[in-house]
Amino acid sequence: MNNLVRVTRDNDVAVITVDNPPVNALSPGVPQAIEAAIDEMNIDPAIKAAVIIGAGRTFIAGADIKEFGKMTSGATPRRTLLPFLLHIEDSVKPVVIAIHGTAFGGGLELAMAGHYRVASPTAQIGQPEVKLGIIPGAAGTQRLPRLVGVAKAVEMCAEGKPVSAPDAAALGLIDSLIDGDLLSGAVAFARGIADKPIPKTRERTTKLGTATDNAAVFAAARDAARKKQRGMKAPLAAIDAVEAATRMPFEEGCQAEQKLFTECLFSDQSKALIHVFFGEREVGKIPDVPKGTPVIAVNRVAVVGSGTMGGGIAMVFANAGIPVLLKDVDQAALDAGMGKIRKNYASSVQRGRFTQQFVDERLQSITPVLTYDLFSDADMVVEAVFEGMALKKSVFAELDRACKPGAILASNTSTLNIDEIAEATSRPEAVIGTHFFSPANVMRLLEIVRGKKSSKEVIATCMQLSKKLGKVGVLVGNCRGFVGNRMFGPYRREAQFLAEEGAEIEAVDRALVDFGNAMGPLATGDLAGLDVGWRIRKEYRHLEKPGIRQPFAEDRLCELGRYGQKTTKGWYRYDENRRANADPEVAALVRKWSAEAGIPQRQISAEEIVDRCIYALVNEGARILEEGFALRAVDIDIIYLNGYGFPAYRGGPMWHADTVGLQKVYQRICEFHQQHGELWAPAPLLQRLAESGKTFAEFDKEHALAA
Numbered sequence: 001m002n003n004l005v006r007v008t009r010d011n012d013v014a015v016i017t018v019d020n021p022p023v024n025a026l027s028p029g030v031p032q033a034i035e036a037a038i039d040e041m042n043i044d045p046a047i048k049a050a051v052i053i054g055a056g057r058t059f060i061a062g063a064d065i066k067e068f069g070k071m072t073s074g075a076t077p078r079r080t081l082l083p084f085l086l087h088i089e090d091s092v093k094p095v096v097i098a099i100h101g102t103a104f105g106g107g108l109e110l111a112m113a114g115h116y117r118v119a120s121p122t123a124q125i126g127q128p129e130v131k132l133g134i135i136p137g138a139a140g141t142q143r144l145p146r147l148v149g150v151a152k153a154v155e156m157c158a159e160g161k162p163v164s165a166p167d168a169a170a171l172g173l174i175d176s177l178i179d180g181d182l183l184s185g186a187v188a189f190a191r192g193i194a195d196k197p198i199p200k201t202r203e204r205t206t207k208l209g210t211a212t213d214n215a216a217v218f219a220a221a222r223d224a225a226r227k228k229q230r231g232m233k234a235p236l237a238a239i240d241a242v243e244a245a246t247r248m249p250f251e252e253g254c255q256a257e258q259k260l261f262t263e264c265l266f267s268d269q270s271k272a273l274i275h276v277f278f279g280e281r282e283v284g285k286i287p288d289v290p291k292g293t294p295v296i297a298v299n300r301v302a303v304v305g306s307g308t309m310g311g312g313i314a315m316v317f318a319n320a321g322i323p324v325l326l327k328d329v330d331q332a333a334l335d336a337g338m339g340k341i342r343k344n345y346a347s348s349v350q351r352g353r354f355t356q357q358f359v360d361e362r363l364q365s366i367t368p369v370l371t372y373d374l375f376s377d378a379d380m381v382v383e384a385v386f387e388g389m390a391l392k393k394s395v396f397a398e399l400d401r402a403c404k405p406g407a408i409l410a411s412n413t414s415t416l417n418i419d420e421i422a423e424a425t426s427r428p429e430a431v432i433g434t435h436f437f438s439p440a441n442v443m444r445l446l447e448i449v450r451g452k453k454s455s456k457e458v459i460a461t462c463m464q465l466s467k468k469l470g471k472v473g474v475l476v477g478n479c480r481g482f483v484g485n486r487m488f489g490p491y492r493r494e495a496q497f498l499a500e501e502g503a504e505i506e507a508v509d510r511a512l513v514d515f516g517n518a519m520g521p522l523a524t525g526d527l528a529g530l531d532v533g534w535r536i537r538k539e540y541r542h543l544e545k546p547g548i549r550q551p552f553a554e555d556r557l558c559e560l561g562r563y564g565q566k567t568t569k570g571w572y573r574y575d576e577n578r579r580a581n582a583d584p585e586v587a588a589l590v591r592k593w594s595a596e597a598g599i600p601q602r603q604i605s606a607e608e609i610v611d612r613c614i615y616a617l618v619n620e621g622a623r624i625l626e627e628g629f630a631l632r633a634v635d636i637d638i639i640y641l642n643g644y645g646f647p648a649y650r651g652g653p654m655w656h657a658d659t660v661g662l663q664k665v666y667q668r669i670c671e672f673h674q675q676h677g678e679l680w681a682p683a684p685l686l687q688r689l690a691e692s693g694k695t696f697a698e699f700d701k702e703h704a705l706a707a
């Protein structure tokens, strides 16, 4: 035995408890200790059966993901759990698996090698491996279809979504739901089946279907995977593995699974997605705001401005169970804002995302108001008014008067200076940026902008609150455009330049969509509204460096009233279903404007389009990192995955650059610097890392050590 697994007895039942916090992963030593405990039980005449259960908040949440990096780098040999699971399944005495919290990945695979499974009704059960760019690698794709049928097994393995314990019971995956104390319920269950014949999952075949039925299931699953998980390899590999289960004997099916699993594990996609898995957890760690920093209780919130962003933000808090005051300047604006909120909720009910009862309760918790009178009760206020400094300062001056001491005063500004806004109050330590992304009730990213005087309590509170709101909170510094938008500027600049230099508008967007982005840069402009950037450019025209080329196409389109989807015309023309159609009129206009500006036209490859747009992101990201406006390169990656539709299987712009190789990226940027001038001056950090053969990931490690 070791300290990861302990064995106790409840009379004639052995209780094997896995105790490997935080999530009882199958780290080295755990399978071996379980195996030893099973062997001990099988030779002990006093023991009739065993229960395997997890200590703490969850059952086994899978293999130890931290071990994968060691395997793919060759630091440790590739280990398989297959023999261990066969050992459990071939136990001469029954093994009952007791599940609470999560039984994920290797945890579910162990559960299926067990002879019976019982669970708390709140447990979640699944094979989420595709989210890590791999597939189940311990016979999950072989045992699961034998228990739940082919169609459900394909869905669970290819999409990676968990099922609830009651649904798993209905599927035959769970034998009994235990209300109350799980352990005593599991022991009683084990005693009840101790003398029955031992069922082995691998011997079950009744649910494996027929070749004809299965062919349709696999074809539909592949179509769905190609659409919903575009560009990802693992979902298709998972479907292949489940298909193998329907065509081959168990052992051969396991070999087919192993081959597919190993290919995925050593792929760039998996390395990127594992980077994302740990990155989403790393961004929550702020070196100078340690765990345990006191936080402010946020039980009541107020939102100023009921426009698109304000309304969405109010829904976010309401959905998290926090009552909201929603203020606007007049009744008409308030009615319009509440109307949009009702409409959004109605479509969520239609799509089955929420129940009507849930929505009614949420709407009840949003109180529209016209004054600041009730703001004294608010623990936090989020300002979401029009993007103008003078207006924001007057609102914050009002909030300073109306809000109680200790209340958090947050701004949803996407570009303006948080310190300047804070100066409008007598409590700059309470002021912070909480930059939501549109639509706020959908997008997962929350950029939390630290002002010079934002207190650690306020920062810690917002970081913690972001989880409660179902968001990924990333702390960033207060520079123009913060991190996301500051990088997005050069990315979209290059897209416009490419169109001005002769690339077809659709070709620019197609190249980035083929790269994996959810949407192309020009179509994204149309979605957000070309006038948003136009107004900001006009406000900052005085800051533009003379002699530096600036894109003109979008300004010219806006001068013609082509703001994008909101005016049904922008770079594209939009039909009544908001579908984008190429517009020859725009292509001709851009040709004409480019000719007037003396810009030579040329054929431009998709490769150049991608390099210029993506490396513009990377170069600006490196500057932001060096200037300290982002804590880590991985923070930038998480921002781009959750706020800008960057493909997760590429790990984010900084990880992607590491995967390509910083020398190669730097060299390409130097070429662009040659061709296009000052805008492409390589970031000093990028140059240093490239010349020293290092990566952004290594930069993060060194910085974490130095912090």
Ligand code: T1G
Pocket: 022, 023, 025, 061, 062, 063, 064, 065, 066, 081, 102, 104, 105, 106, 107, 109, 128, 129, 132, 134, 135, 136, 137, 138, 140, 278, 281, 282
């Ligand atoms: N391995 C190693 N560390 C893990 C881990 C795992 N499987 N799961 C979580 N952690 C760490 C995590 O990094 C964090 O660390 C801490 O635990 C708390 O996690 C053979 C090959 C279970 C739903 O994909 O989905 O099995 O930041 O913050 O929000 O076929 O963790 O504190 O230092 O996420 O309560 C398949 C992954 C593996 C499940 C809990 N399993 N985990 O969520 O806590 S592959 C998964 C989760 C596999 C087999 C294959 C979630 C959770 P730190 P947390 P949480």
